[in-house]
Amino acid sequence: MSNVMKILGIETSCDETAAAVVENGVKVLSNVIASSVDLHAKTGGVVPEVAAREHIRQITPVVDQAMEEANVGWDDIDAIAVTHAPGLVASLLIGINTAQTLSYIYKKPLIPIHHIAGHIYANFLERDEKPAFPILVLTVSGGHNELVLLKGHYQFEVIGETLDDAAGEAFDKVARLLGLGFPGGPAIAKAAEKGNSKAIDFPRPMLDEKNKYNFSFSGLKTAVRTHITDITEGRDNDPGLQDNTINDIAASFQAAVIDVLSDKLVSAAREFGVKEVYLAGGVSANQLLRQTVSDKLKGKILLIYPKQLIYCTDNAAMIAGAAYFCPRKVDFRKIEAHSQFPLET
Ligand code: KG4
Ligand code: ZN
Numbered sequence: 001m002s003n004v005m006k007i008l009g010i011e012t013s014c015d016e017t018a019a020a021v022v023e024n025g026v027k028v029l030s031n032v033i034a035s036s037v038d039l040h041a042k043t044g045g046v047v048p049e050v051a052a053r054e055h056i057r058q059i060t061p062v063v064d065q066a067m068e069e070a071n072v073g074w075d076d077i078d079a080i081a082v083t084h085a086p087g088l089v090a091s092l093l094i095g096i097n098t099a100q101t102l103s104y105i106y107k108k109p110l111i112p113i114h115h116i117a118g119h120i121y122a123n124f125l126e127r128d129e130k131p132a133f134p135i136l137v138l139t140v141s142g143g144h145n146e147l148v149l150l151k152g153h154y155q156f157e158v159i160g161e162t163l164d165d166a167a168g169e170a171f172d173k174v175a176r177l178l179g180l181g182f183p184g185g186p187a188i189a190k191a192a193e194k195g196n197s198k199a200i201d202f203p204r205p206m207l208d209e210k211n212k213y214n215f216s217f218s219g220l221k222t223a224v225r226t227h228i229t230d231i232t233e234g235r236d237n238d239p240g241l242q243d244n245t246i247n248d249i250a251a252s253f254q255a256a257v258i259d260v261l262s263d264k265l266v267s268a269a270r271e272f273g274v275k276e277v278y279l280a281g282g283v284s285a286n287q288l289l290r291q292t293v294s295d296k297l298k299g300k301i302l303l304i305y306p307k308q309l310i311y312c313t314d315n316a317a318m319i320a321g322a323a324y325f326c327p328r329k330v331d332f333r334k335i336e337a338h339s340q341f342p343l344e345t
Contacts, residue, residue: 009320012095013087017058018316021070025324029070052090081323084112085341119280121322141281142168160213170217195247197255
């Protein structure tokens with residue numbers, strides 16, 4: 001057997017139908033993503049049934065395209081990887097069912113991958129350097145917000161998590177309050193560029209000693225809502241918020257979230273004595289987060305984030321990549337879907 005391993009990855013946990021072929025966990029041969037985000041923008045958030053219907057329409061052409069762009073046939077594929085948790089169950093099932101069927105027909109091992117493990121392994125895509133374990137990872141997506149110690153390949157220890165909203169969820173909810181559309185993260189970041197981050201002193205919930213590596217963003221979201229109500233209350237012909245007010249709120253909110261994320265990440269990195277820090281999940285696309293963490297690490301600890309923006313948000317290359325390092329191969333009949341499932345070793 002050659003030492004080249006090609007894995008087909010499938011990801012359908014939310015509103016992206018994605019398939020990719022990745023060699024040895026690192027080399028991306030194809031990475032196809034069909035997003036139904038435009039449909040969800042109309043409703044200001046993902047509607048599970050709409051997402052599931054779109055997956056059904058897209059999954060077969062997306063897999064075909066991933067195989068074609070990678071220039072491979074089924075004989076070249078060594079295994080099939082699929083996201084099994086966490087996510088919208090109806091959406092997950094479409095990816096899982098497709099992977100099961102392909103695994104059965106083409107007699108390929110099936111590797112179930114945790115979505116957040118995928119996000120973590122997005123940091124390895126297109127990367128030549130060897131990792132220096134242990135690594136501290138900040139996972140910041142729409143549904144997840146954790147501090148994870150990666151002690152070795154596929155050895156995760158969750159040292160902190162959000163007690164309520166995830167950072168991406170907070171971005172999405174505040175964007176909705178500001179009328180900035182969905183998804184909120186990129187919209188807030190764009191508005192913030194034109195705003196003053198010191199205009200409003202929003203709370204920075206650092207929590208007590210017991211929760212020093214946990215997060216909480218729902219109070220911050222409430223503070224933004226109260227601030228908006230204070231401005232608009234009592235207006236007769238409510239003209240809404242002015243653009244410069246929106247930009248200032250976006251910038252001040254973003255600064256508060258990023259202060260908390262970066263402070264906790266950097267102090268945990270020092271406490272655990274890691275040499276490398278990774279950012280993972282949709283919010284890792286945020287330029288200010290990257291810059292702030294990098295400034296606070298002062299060059300003493302290496303900061304890594306996915307090589308391309310498309311590897312930050314949901315994609316299947318990260319699932320195929322993680323599968324290469326994942327020790328688990330299962331009988332395709334035994335795979336399960338979970339809306340919530342802890343990141344496990
Ligand atoms: O990882 P992801 O694509 O999906 C989940 O697993 O949830 O993350 C999506 C989240 C959304 O909440 C979106 O608003 C946020 O990532 N996001 C950002 C940025 N780009 C995406 N948040 C802040 N700044 C960004 N540039
Ligand atoms: Zn994700």
